[in-house]
Amino acid sequence: MEKIQFLEKNIFLNLENLNNEHDSDSILFFSESDFEIILERIEKLGIGIYEIKPRLEGDSFDVKVNEDYRKKATDPRWYRKAFSEFKKQQSNLQYSATYKVSDKLLNRQTIGSKEHS
Incomplete structure (x- = not known):
């Protein structure tokens, strides 16, 4: 499984990507509240952020x-x-990140999917 597929299925699920720029589809931006959910999810799975x-x-902060x-x-x-x-520095920021997903996690596919098959 590719890293972006894994993140979409396990981390970004039911969250809104606020990036509407067509030339940078691979960069996902999230609201402060959604990014907080992302941090909780990655911490549980042991995913890193570079x-x-x-x-x-719309401008880099x-x-x-x-x-x-x-x-x-x-x-x-x-x-x-x-x-x-x-958050203390500026409100209403939109967040993107570069994630570190281990091969072990990628090889597990979707979390929980194997238990149901």
Whole structure:
């Protein structure tokens, strides 16, 4: 299973992609509340985040990467802190991120799908 397929089925499910730019279909942006749900879901599955790139009214706002916090991509402390800092800095941001999904997770396909077959 491809990484984006895995993320769509297990992480982005029932969340709204706010990116309406046709030339960058692979970059998904989410509201603050949806991104909070994404962080909860990835933490449960052990998925990492390399960088968080919010935007404000369609323009790039800032970027934070796990190396800035001297943490591994899979350490939720860094991305939780970065998200909190962004929320304090500016409201109404839309968030995108670069995710680290292990091959082990990708090979499991959809979480829970094998138990039902």
